[in-house]
Amino acid sequence: KAGVTQTPRYLIKTRGQQVTLSCSPISGHRSVSWYQQTPGQGLQFLFEYFSETQRNKGNFPGRFSGRQFSNSRSEMNVSTLELGDSALYLCASSHAGETDTQYFGPGTRLTVL
Amino acid sequence: QKEVEQNSGPLSVPEGAIASLNCTYSDRGSQSFFWYRQYSGKSPELIMSIYSNGDKEDGRFTAQLNKASQYVSLLIRDSQPSDSATYLCAAEAGSTLGRLYFGRGTQLTVWP
Numbered sequence: 001k002a003g004v005t006q007t008p009r010y011l012i013k014t015r016g017q018q019v020t021l022s023c024s025p026i027s028g029h030r031s032v033s034w035y036q037q038t039p040g041q042g043l044q045f046l047f048e049y050f051s052e053t054q055r056n057k058g059n060f061p062g063r064f065s066g067r068q069f070s071n072s073r074s075e076m077n078v079s080t081l082e083l084g085d086s087a088l089y090l091c092a093s094s095h096a097g098e099t100d101t102q103y104f105g106p107g108t109r110l111t112v113l
Numbered sequence: 114q115k116e117v118e119q120n121s122g123p124l125s126v127p128e129g130a131i132a133s134l135n136c137t138y139s140d141r142g143s144q145s146f147f148w149y150r151q152y153s154g155k156s157p158e159l160i161m162s163i164y165s166n167g168d169k170e171d172g173r174f175t176a177q178l179n180k181a182s183q184y185v186s187l188l189i190r191d192s193q194p195s196d197s198a199t200y201l202c203a204a205e206a207g208s209t210l211g212r213l214y215f216g217r218g219t220q221l222t223v224w225p
Contacts, residue, residue, distance in 0.1 A: 033211045042218065043157075043201070048211030056209045090156055092213075100145060100205055102213060104156045 002027065004093050004105035012111045018079040021108045025072050025093030032074040033102060034066060037088040046089075049074050050096050078110075086112045115140040117204050119216035128225050132189040134200050136216055139183065142207020143214075146178060148187045149201040151218065157201055161187065192223040 005024045013019050025032050034046040045058035049068035066076040072093075078085055088109050092102035116139045126132045138146070145164050149157035163169045163176040163185065175188040185204075189196055199218040206212040 031211050033213070035215075043213075043215035045212045045214075050211065056212055058212070088156075094211070096211065100211065101147065101159065101162055103159060104149075107156045 004103055006091055006105040006108050010109045013081050014113050015081055017081050020075055020077045021089055023074045023091035029093035029095055030072050031094045031096035033092045034076050035090045081112045083112050115214055117202055117214045117216040119202050119219050123220040125222045126192050128223055130192050132192045132221055134187040134219050136185040136202030137183055138204040140207050143204040145205040146185045147203040151199045194223050194225055197222050
């Protein structure tokens with residue numbers, strides 16, 4: 001079974017631009033969660049989607065948004081990029097069943113200049 | 114603020130020794146707990162999950178859970194240099210579907 005895939009793997013943007021990251025979950029998984037990982041803050045929860053609906057959102061500004069499509073693929077968007085948005089963005093998929101085990105993709109490394 | 118705290122390390126053990134990693138969590142509603150391993154520059158990889166009090170063994174890894182003390186641990190027996198990585202403890206957010214709270218990680222080095 002193929003794992004979680006994320007594209008692109010690396011991105012370099014400048015302040016003020018916007019960016020869209022993509023995540024394809026493991027086949028059969030309907031939940032996709034997004035996390036931001038930085039050396040200073042560790043892994044921080046951004047949001048989670050299930051059946052095209054955002055069920056939960058972390059403490060991030062409205063510049064961070066996402067969506068999920070009918071095939072469970074998910075995208076996240078960051079508008080008006082700031083230097084502090086430089087991070088590893090990880091998506092994780094799960095069955096969204098009782099145990100909610102999450103499996104991570106390889107991540108997208110975003111650098112904002 | 115719900116939190117997961119890990120012994121910050123770094124932890125250094127010789128090859129063949131037992132490495133012990135510890136974690137406490139604040140959300141009493143959490144029922145599921147996970148250990149991930151993250152190599153430098155890579156994404157977290159699931160090692161173990163544990164849901165019930167007691168021990169759970171998988172090869173050289175043993176996870177222990179004590180919900181009364183809100184404590185989770187991971188023992189790595191016969192440590193190998195390839196085990197050198199950062200180990201992340203995570204707790205499912207009891208009231209928030211699809212969310213895990215992560216500790217800051219413990220960096221483990223196994224020297225030959």
